[in-house]
Amino acid sequence: MTSAAKETPVPDEASDHHAVVSTFDLFSIGVGPSSSHTVGPMRAAKIFIGDLKEANMLERVASLRIDMYGSLALTGDGHGTPDAILMGVEGEAPESVETSTIKSRVQDIHTNKSLRINGTHRIHFDPEKHLIFNYFQSLPQHPNGLRFCAYDKDTNLIATNEYFSIGGGFVVNDKTQMDHGENVYYKQDFSEEASLADRQQQDIAVAALPFKNAQELLEVCRRENMTIAQVVFENELKWRSAEEIRDRLLKIWNTMDESIRNGVMASTQAYLPGKLRVKRRAPGLYNKLLKGLYGPISVKQYNDTQIAPTSNPVSDLSSHTTPHTESPLSLSVLPKRERKRFFLPALDYLSVYAIAVNEENACGGRVVTAPTNGAAGTIPSVLKYYLEFISENPERDVMEFLLTTAAIGMLFKRGASISAAEVGCQGEVGVACSMAAAGFTAVMGGSIDQVENAAEIGMEHNLGLTCDPIAGLVQVPCIERNALAAVKAIAAAQLALNGEGDHRVTLDQVIETMRQTGLDMMSKYKETSQGGLAVNVPVC
Template sequence: MESISVFDIIKIGIGPSSSHTMGPWNAAELFINEIRKTHKISDVKEVFVEFFGSLAKTGIGHGTDIAGMLGLSGEDFKTIDTTKITQKIEAIKAAKTLKFAAEIELPFIYGHHLILNKEKSLDFHPNGMIFKAVFKDGTEFEQDYYSIGGGFVATEEEALVDELTIRTPYPCHKGKDVQHYCDKLGVSFSDLVYINEESWRTKQQTNEQALAIWQSIKECIYKGITQEGILPGGLKVVRRAAALNRTLLGNKPFKNKDEWYQLVLDTDETFVRISKWVSCFALAVNEENANFGRIITAPTNGASGIIPAVLMYSQTFTEYTGDDKIIRFLLVAGEIGTLFKKNATISAAMGGCQAETGVSSAMAAAGLTEIMGGTPGQVLMAAEIAMEHHLGLTCDPVAGLVQIPCIERNSMGAIKAITAANIAIESDPANARVTLDEVIQTMWETAQSMNGRFKETSEGGLAIAVNIAEC
């Protein structure tokens, strides 16, 4: 197996979906880069993209069509002004042209150059898409891509398109590998991750990247608790984080993120209030995600509120605070995410919501246990407990939007992560009857047995019970 950096699992993203928004956006960029290898962009006469399977069935609600158009336009989701996305898409549709690769204007008619094919799925993966370029000399170039979760993209011919070919000194592809190397080297879980991450960057750079993610988390939560109104998409879901924040603060005023953060630190620490704060943090992030906001993908966008909520909880309501704790939390959480990606899936289209909120809850539980002083065995145990109680969780988004039940599920996943960490830190892993590797294997078997209607298609579960057409 290839080694994967923790920062390929926890990274800056854009809502509402890592597999349905970021994946197609990344695929468009890869497609453009492939064209550049053999042609000039000015040689292109027309471009087409067709989405299949889950990408098509929930494409409107997940912004797959938007990602395809903006990706082909050469926009970068890490830097685009998210407040201008709607304006840019309306301009493309109105003009019936697209500035391909940010270089040349091409004809682009929605429904002709971009198609959501809900009747067909590609064999390799449910999240399939085909890009095609027609050149002025009459020749064509066509490439299939598959969004396999967390923004990762693959082709049928290759392994990961992203060149993640680095081999770490202590490869950890399973939980037992982590335990083995921690015992052999006499180090903590996070120390082991630090060592392996030096295959990509220096320790100082790792620290800087982790702390940059922490700042992005705080900014995202702050934005979420300062925004009100109705989320886009037609479901008329009301934002709740801002109102909950006001209630918890007793309407105390604040002018910026730092003032707000200090007010949270000074708040009463009763069990009920803390649990409400955890929910507030998670809701804030996922409401931003649903609004095409910039969030932290961890490991996916649909589950992007869990790690921010648990990490914020650790820094505001526990004694395990400070930069070192933040960094070690993220390193361990990210490494747990790689184990699920390598041995199961982090794609809801492949595994249901257990592959998103379940994995994220396991990641958060592990990170929290690490900074609470847990042994490697306890950290692995916490991840196992969190996932064990997400097994079988389906993905049935109402109207194809990452709103119901996705937003609330992040609050539930965060609370489960904290509970799992508290159980593990008071337990002896030697007495555990289920290992993390076994629960990952079980999750994958469950995913393979799960009916396809419950894998991000909006064809089963709540998506049918609520009976609202895709918006």
């Protein structure tokens, strides 16, 4: 072997410099019931319409044809994909659409056979003819494919594009497609204030503390004597100020907490939408928990854990300008903590909180992708449990928990997938369990090795988890699965905290195993409703 053959190739800095996507790309506020089938398609439609506007072609559009492929076609109806696409075409974004108006607006489109493109002029659009379900066809890049075609008044094709919803609300096309969907150019909608150039600049920013896998992440932590949350915080400073990081993290948590509130405070007689006629369980379960804590109650209560940014935060973020190499800002914002006593009074709380979030998601309510809508209940339930029973500094704990979980999510996104259509539910609920286990271990005072161990345990025992939703709805088995994943995350953290961080299987090994398992998994178990429970449980 020559010396040249022994040399390690230098990676291309533009495409392989880190595994980091922004925490706020991984956690984003959207609408249920699915990040890949609802949030992503709504974003894709809005992006296509935005491109037409930017090219001064919007006024020429007289009609549209929209094709859904693969999993988007097979389970799109139950996942709300058609409605999401129509809202995106009308200019709505998942973060801001008024969820209570979607049904009536979609009904109006069906009745009048027209829609307001980008919220401006009306064009002819008959969903029965122009919104096409290609059930057994897939575009080669990804199972969740969309094709948009715009026509003028003479039915001439004037614009077309294809988009792929790759999980967690991430949307890519040929221009942005990279390994494992690493480039997240289309995750967040760019508004008038956030230009296309600004978004491109964020995507090419080199992380302050780059890492490509768990091993490199741990090496960075050891070299810098930092926690995982501190490393992620330093990387986030490349994109936004410390105040904005704190405020956005608290907004994410407050939205999570609000989704729990909405779920547990719903009517005990309410049913989830769709032909399964699944009754909401969270309100009744929560009532039983309250009776256990407070005795007989006449009015249902809710323990609010919303957090407003403090006027005098942990450190003076606005005045701290010392360069990272001298004194990293994260060391003062997220100081290392003492080990906490493990306190586990009632796993019932984990279950009811997770069920509450996923019932809200199933109803098309506002939730946070964590890392996806189908897995949206696991991380919030674990964090709320910690804040209610253990936390002594909620603001700091929310920041450390979410930044730690984000790091683990980044590793799965780069090394495998967070799309059930690509790797099964192990990529959604399995990843959420791993993320939650890591976050809980971190705020309990675990070492970086224990955090990595907890994340590994959380995924190792979700390997091979299939996605086979009954009737294409994000209800059975999805809702209960989130509750069990939350309990499993706490158990994984407990095992890791009781050890010294030494373990035989590494997180990188389990991520690669998950990727290979997803490739080997039969397509009918990847969010198609063509196998498993979906075909063995009759729907009357």
